[in-house]
């Protein structure tokens with residue numbers, strides 16, 4: 596009886612992230628999204644390769660177990676893993692960054708991280724306002740080679756990426772923008788870092804992140820202002836990878852060109868945030 600009770604208690608107190616979502620690990624076939632931009636992630640944890648004549652840029656390194664998968668996908672596309680010159684990320688949570696130290700070690704790529712995400716990156720998640728007391732959110736610390744600031748450009752081999760500070764999900768959450776050219780047309784690409792509030796979460800006066808609500812409000816303003824043709828993000832779920840990928844066919848319109856989907860996603864996330872913020876604000880004034 597006691598053993599069963601203990602088992603039940605253990606099951607109830609285990610954090611939800613202890614069993615990773617199978618979609619986080621199941622490999623997705625790597626593919627070219629448009630121009631020099633490729634998808635090299637899993638079914639849900641997105642990783643992007645941007646190829647240039649001077650080497651390649653990788654956005655997101657995913658779980659600690661993901662580096663072999665990412666390497667396999669890069670090589671399956673005909674590129675060299677060792678040509679990865681710069682490592683970037685969208686947010687410093689373990690599901691997007693835990694593989695970074697290993698990819699840095701294997702490729703000697705330069706790690707460039709937004710200023711406000713540097714402490715979490717270099718502490719392996721131990722300073723994160725949300726995961727600080729949850730070891731399942733910890734990862735191998737990553738040595739940051741270059742600290743980015745809001746609006747900074749990362750340039751390699753004729754490609755320019757712009758880092759937009761879009762805080763809230765993490766303090767240095769980063770949305771990347773770039774342009775790609777495909778069949779003579781130029782497209783604005785937005786790769787969302789993340790815009791969901793980590794629930795249950797105190798937006799208003801969490802001593803570990805007192806500016807969270809203000810940051811989210813500013814982030815939604817920034818995201819609304821970004822020109823977007825091709826909508827991507829740190830999770831496939833953000834931009835509906837599962838539904839769009841099968842529609843990617845030569846001669847058909849590129850399903851990842853989805854400005855309306857981008858706007859609808861940002862609107863929906865903002866509405867969800869504002870509803871929760873109103874609830875928390877009302878609870879404070881009871």
Ligand SMILES: [Zn+2]
Nearest residue numbers: 686688764789
């Ligand atoms: Zn996250």
